[in-house]
Amino acid sequence: MKRESMLREVKVEDAIGMVLAHDLTQIIPGQFKGRLFRKGHVITEQDLPNLLNIGKEHIYILDLQQGYLHEDDAAQRMAEAIQGANIELSQPHEGKVTLKSSIHGLAKINKSFIDEVNALGEIAMATVKTNTVVQPGQALVGTRVIPLIVEESKISEVERLAGNHRSSSSLIQVKPFQPLKVGLLTTGSEVFKGRIEDRFGPIVKEKVAAFGSEVIKQRFATDDLGQIAGEILRFKEEGCQLILVTGGMSVDPDDRTPGAIKQTGAEIVSYGTPMLPGSMLMMAYLDGVPVMGLPGCVMHDPYTSFDVLLPRICAGEIIERPEITELGYGGMHGC
Ligand SMILES: Nc1nc2c(c(=O)[nH]1)N[C@H]1C(S)=C(S)[C@@H](COP(=O)(O)OP(=O)(O)OC[C@H]3O[C@@H](n4cnc5c(N)ncnc54)[C@H](O)[C@@H]3O)O[C@H]1N2
Numbered sequence: 459m460k461r462e463s464m465l466r467e468v469k470v471e472d473a474i475g476m477v478l479a480h481d482l483t484q485i486i487p488g489q490f491k492g493r494l495f496r497k498g499h500v501i502t503e504q505d506l507p508n509l510l511n512i513g514k515e516h517i518y519i520l521d522l523q524q525g526y527l528h529e530d531d532a533a534q535r536m537a538e539a540i541q542g543a544n545i546e547l548s549q550p551h552e553g554k555v556t557l558k559s560s561i562h563g564l565a566k567i568n569k570s571f572i573d574e575v576n577a578l579g580e581i582a583m584a585t586v587k588t589n590t591v592v593q594p595g596q597a598l599v600g601t602r603v604i605p606l607i608v609e610e611s612k613i614s615e616v617e618r619l620a621g622n623h624r625s626s627s628s629l630i631q632v633k634p635f636q637p638l639k640v641g642l643l644t645t646g647s648e649v650f651k652g653r654i655e656d657r658f659g660p661i662v663k664e665k666v667a668a669f670g671s672e673v674i675k676q677r678f679a680t681d682d683l684g685q686i687a688g689e690i691l692r693f694k695e696e697g698c699q700l701i702l703v704t705g706g707m708s709v710d711p712d713d714r715t716p717g718a719i720k721q722t723g724a725e726i727v728s729y730g731t732p733m734l735p736g737s738m739l740m741m742a743y744l745d746g747v748p749v750m751g752l753p754g755c756v757m758h759d760p761y762t763s764f765d766v767l768l769p770r771i772c773a774g775e776i777i778e779r780p781e782i783t784e785l786g787y788g789g790m791h792g793c
């Protein structure tokens with residue numbers, strides 16, 4: 459049976475007592491956008507002016523046959539197929555189901571799966587970008603089919619793809635942040651000798667606290683390679699789970715931080731991060747403990763490569779080189 463023959467078009471004047479087959483939306487720019495009539499509503503004479511005001515001179519009466527799904531059921535099945543950890547589903551609304559985060563965390567979205575689903579046609583599965591920091595209740599994904607009724611086989615295909623991808627990686631989930639003990643080393647002779655006040659520390663402490671971690675100790679060092687390296691090793695011995703070193707990250711003779719991080723024996727993932735601001739950031743691991751050299755811009759610019767990498771580290775992820783190199787495309791944030 460063809461889809462069209464399951465839909466009977468009825469003039470609204472003749473539809474009194476009939477049942478609406480889907481939610482009907484009203485949009486008044488700047489004032490309202492939402493559902494004016496709910497699916498299943500029985501049309502009354504009083505509804506006629508409102509229906510005509512939103513441009514509905516006809517409504518569909520639906521005679522759904524075996525092998526087809528209503529838009530609400532299709533949206534619901536797709537949402538259930540992709541749901542992962544710390545995700546809640548909304549009720550279908552105007553043909554769409556929204557997947558929301560139940561926690562403050564890091565959204566992980568399987569891009570290749572989403573691309574495959576959207577390539578099937580007649581489907582709109584829209585997501586936030588992977589690695590977005592999300593708040594409780596924030597929408598991550600909306601699932602919807604384009605027609606009012608869709609072949610069930612299309613939704614089965616989405617479910618099959620979901621099963622395939624799930625076997626190797628997750629589809630949609632939110633990772634919680636883990637509370638890390640952070641050591642903060644502030645370098646620079648001008649701060650160490652009291653010529654200027656430290657402005658880096660308070661900003662780094664605030665950024666770390668935003669993900670539930672804590673700077674347990676801040677120490678200061680002059681621009682001496684051995685002293686900086688020694689303080690990093692001391693933080694490691696004290697059990698810090700993340701070590702942050704500020705300043706001295708660029709090209710002047712007094713910029714000793716990259717050399718000092720190397721001298722500790724840390725494995726350097728990258729010196730230089732293709733993002734502006736934040737290009738001079740160093741990412742390294744010292745026996746599995748992340749060590750980051752933070753350039754001066756972190757103190758000054760609200761969004762740098764540090765703000766991209768910190769939530770991932772707080773969510774327990776290991777930063778590898780490809781994740782750094784990928785930052786370049788789309789990484790110009792004005793600097
Ligand atoms: N010729 C080049 N110039 C710059 C380059 C470059 O590659 N070639 N890189 C630029 C980038 S990117 C950055 S970011 C900055 C800063 O890099 P540094 O991390 O080396 O910063 P410093 O030289 O240590 O300090 C710069 C500036 O910030 C003040 N400062 C540093 N720490 C503190 C602190 N804890 N509290 C208050 N103020 C602090 C410092 O006194 C300097 O005024 O370099 C670009 N230039």
Ligand code: MOO
Binds near residue numbers: 754
């Ligand atoms: O590390 Mo720097 O800004 O790219 O400002």
